[in-house]
Amino acid sequence: MQPINLTSALAAGKDLVAKVQTASGVDVKACYQCGKCSAGCPVAFAMDYTPRQVMRMLQLGLAEETIKSRAIWLCAQCETCSARCPRSLEPAKVMEALRIEAKRAGFEADDEIATFNEKFLRSVASNGRVFEAGLIVGYNMATVQPLKDAGVAPSMLAKGKLKLFPSKIRGRDVINRMFTKAEKMEADNK
Numbered sequence: 001m002q003p004i005n006l007t008s009a010l011a012a013g014k015d016l017v018a019k020v021q022t023a024s025g026v027d028v029k030a031c032y033q034c035g036k037c038s039a040g041c042p043v044a045f046a047m048d049y050t051p052r053q054v055m056r057m058l059q060l061g062l063a064e065e066t067i068k069s070r071a072i073w074l075c076a077q078c079e080t081c082s083a084r085c086p087r088s089l090e091p092a093k094v095m096e097a098l099r100i101e102a103k104r105a106g107f108e109a110d111d112e113i114a115t116f117n118e119k120f121l122r123s124v125a126s127n128g129r130v131f132e133a134g135l136i137v138g139y140n141m142a143t144v145q146p147l148k149d150a151g152v153a154p155s156m157l158a159k160g161k162l163k164l165f166p167s168k169i170r171g172r173d174v175i176n177r178m179f180t181k182a183e184k185m186e187a188d189n190k
Helices: 006-024 036-040 051-059 063-067 080-084 091-104 111-127 132-142 153-158 172-189
Strands: none
Touching: 006 051, 006 063, 006 091, 036 051, 036 080, 051 063, 051 091, 063 091, 080 091, 111 132, 111 172
């Protein structure tokens, strides 16, 4: 591993940090690294960098490393990090701004994450909410691991934690309008 020259990193990353701060409304320099965001993050275990580390990387100007990380794509936008932040900095907004900047720089989520996101959004668009069994089966089939979660299905079904058929919510037309608007916004940003 090569040592990182932080002086040049701060200068090089200044532009990205400014864009992220403008887009998110969050002053990343105000983060004092308490770690509460990472302690509460439900997907931190799967990230290459925790939310606290992402904030620190931005403070240090490590722009390229930050937008190339898997963490920004794995963020579930649950806002647990934002709710726990004693400085009210909203790391979830920073993650979203980083995804936007990563796309602009030509970086995308890896295939596994992109497949999960596509299956998740397709389920929400179709039903107005996530149909968990359909999401699991669709994702596992797309990633060529059809029996990956088959062992847990019987106990989840027995406990009523997993439904065999999707339930559709009322007001799906509102959800469809949101998807249409988001797709238009994404097309306009390209």
